Amino acid sequence: MKNILGWIKSNIIIVISVVVIMVSMPVGYVFSSGWNKKIRVAREAEAKKALTDVTNSMVTYTLPAAMPGDKPLELRAVPTAAMTAWFKEQRERVLAEVKGVVAEASAFNRKDRKPLVEGLFPGSGRAREIDQKIFAFMNALCGDREQNQPSSYQRLIDDVGAGDRAEATKVASALKDLRDRMMSANGNRALTAEESVALSKQLTDRRIGELRRRAQEVSFYASVGAFSIDSNQQRAGWSTVPVNRPSGVPTLNECFVFQWDYWVIQDTLGALARANEDASGDPLTVERAPVKRLVSMLIKDPPIYSAMPSDPSRERSSSNAPEPVFAFPGGVPLDKSFSVSGRKTDADNNKVYDVRVVELTLIVASDELQAVLSAFSQTNFMTVIDLDLEDVDPWAELKDGYYYGPDHVVKATIGIESVWLRSWLAPFMPATIANNLGAEVPDDGGE
Numbered sequence: 001m002k003n004i005l006g007w008i009k010s011n012i013i014i015v016i017s018v019v020v021i022m023v024s025m026p027v028g029y030v031f032s033s034g035w036n037k038k039i040r041v042a043r044e045a046e047a048k049k050a051l052t053d054v055t056n057s058m059v060t061y062t063l064p065a066a067m068p069g070d071k072p073l074e075l076r077a078v079p080t081a082a083m084t085a086w087f088k089e090q091r092e093r094v095l096a097e098v099k100g101v102v103a104e105a106s107a108f109n110r111k112d113r114k115p116l117v118e119g120l121f122p123g124s125g126r127a128r129e130i131d132q133k134i135f136a137f138m139n140a141l142c143g144d145r146e147q148n149q150p151s152s153y154q155r156l157i158d159d160v161g162a163g164d165r166a167e168a169t170k171v172a173s174a175l176k177d178l179r180d181r182m183m184s185a186n187g188n189r190a191l192t193a194e195e196s197v198a199l200s201k202q203l204t205d206r207r208i209g210e211l212r213r214r215a216q217e218v219s220f221y222a223s224v225g226a227f228s229i230d231s232n233q234q235r236a237g238w239s240t241v242p243v244n245r246p247s248g249v250p251t252l253n254e255c256f257v258f259q260w261d262y263w264v265i266q267d268t269l270g271a272l273a274r275a276n277e278d279a280s281g282d283p284l285t286v287e288r289a290p291v292k293r294l295v296s297m298l299i300k301d302p303p304i305y306s307a308m309p310s311d312p313s314r315e316r317s318s319s320n321a322p323e324p325v326f327a328f329p330g331g332v333p334l335d336k337s338f339s340v341s342g343r344k345t346d347a348d349n350n351k352v353y354d355v356r357v358v359e360l361t362l363i364v365a366s367d368e369l370q371a372v373l374s375a376f377s378q379t380n381f382m383t384v385i386d387l388d389l390e391d392v393d394p395w396a397e398l399k400d401g402y403y404y405g406p407d408h409v410v411k412a413t414i415g416i417e418s419v420w421l422r423s424w425l426a427p428f429m430p431a432t433i434a435n436n437l438g439a440e441v442p443d444d445g446g447e
Contacts (some may be wrong), residue, residue, distance in 0.1 A: 061087040066092055102423070109381055110424045113266075115259055116140040116152060120439070121428040130252060141262065142245040147413040153224045153243055156266055160273035161283045162222035166214035171207060179205050192350040193225055207224035211403035213233045214287035218274045221363075221402060225415040227265060241265070252430050253304075258426075260300050264356050267360055267380045268297060272362075275375035275409045288404030290368030295411070302356060303345040304433050324349070325427070339385045341417055347438030351422065354437060359386075363392060365407035376416060386415025 051446060063073040078084065115121050117140060120133040143151035149159075154210065157163065182199055183191075227241040239261050242250075251259070276289040286292055324333030325342065332350045334342025345354040364372050376382040389412040394404060426439040434441050 161219040163218035164223040199293040271379040293363040298359040381419035383417045390412040
């Protein structure tokens, strides 16, 4: 024991150092554990704050969908100058493309059309001025015999290279001249049976020749009478096209319907003219053309309600209507009970377009029917929604003065649906019509 105490005394520094080390290790462990926890908590708090700051500084970049029904492109990220500039550039590009497509669609549908009398529609101004413009409009539409001015309907027919059959009086005059010459050559004596047969054949050939000559002058047969409905044909809900000037003075609303019907006729004749073009775009004549004759063109009244939207009859029809379907999310609702396309004017749910329906009766070459049907969609926003075919007796048609050439022909009754965008049409609508159709009229007018 003495030896141990002596050694401790002689090595006191070493002993103290050992004691300090032994004591400091557990104490240091205890203190270091406390410090690590405080540091960890502090660092975690700092990290959470940094993450919150980053999250709060993130933005959602969005590119709008270019096509209806498509989803917009979205990206959530920390904003940077480069990314912001890229999305701004792409967004402007997409919006410009969409706006350009809308403008092209409106221009395609409108085709630079203007009313026959400038400033008549939508009918703002003093009553006397409107009345004067209505008078001028009817003169332009129906023609003015005193001024030897043809109707606008006749001008549409002339513009597409169509025309009526050969004039019966001219054909009769040509046949009489031939008969007189043949009789004079025979000394005006009574003809034998053989001579009568020969003369009859010559007259028949001459008549066919006269009809064929006319068929080589026009692209297809058409007359303004094809647009009119006589008292026997009149059906409720179908427009009365004023090919003959009405006795009374029409109202502004009636004039707008006349103008709209005129544009429908213009598009429909344009489609028939397109169907009768060759590969180079030149018009074909009746003998070679797919469309031989326009028999009739009936236009359903525009869906302009006589009563305001609160009319009970409209409410009943709306409650009985089937559930609408949509071609794409956010689009105009379609009603398949109305037509195969489902498109229709809807004062409550369709602010984009109105629909007009045409019943067209044609004599066409049977093997070129598809070309005729395709011409409508190529001309404007027109869709074939119905088709019925009937046999044609070419000899009976020839007897009536219509020569169709060697093609096999059929009578085609075609239902056409024509879409009219409100982006350009609504500014021309009189206030009553615009209100009843639920049209939103821009402030910049229709010019």
